[in-house]
Amino acid sequence: MSVRALRGAIQLEVDERVHLLDGVRTLFQEMLAVNGLDQDDLVSVLFTATPDLVSEFPAVAARELGVTDVPLMCAQELDIAGSLPRVVRILAYAETELSKPEVKHIYLGGAAALRRDLSVAGESR
């Protein structure tokens, strides 16, 4: 058993007040599912949000899914000129038997543009 890092990102629909928690829940659950992980496998989770996202802390979505005994942290993403708006990123650490190359990183919706090298049919898995 090793601790591995997994990444994910999602670009939210235009109205973040409606879509933020739903989007983060979708991304977080997909990151766990495609890697065969349970919430119990998690060590810690870092969320970043682009500076245009102001309606909620993304970590709330994880807590709503029952992740209450894992350290969570939110931070603002770098405000790089021309970068993709309305993006929530996740960096999660988990205990797993997966080798590093077996870990799948998930980029949903418009966020697939961030990592074309991981992209499969428009969404990255």
Ligand SMILES: C=C(O[C@@H]1C=C(C(=O)O)C=C[C@H]1O)C(=O)O
């Ligand atoms: C390209 C991304 O966005 C930014 C750039 C990153 C990188 O160059 O590795 C990683 C995270 C973000 O700060 C991404 O989320 O993957």
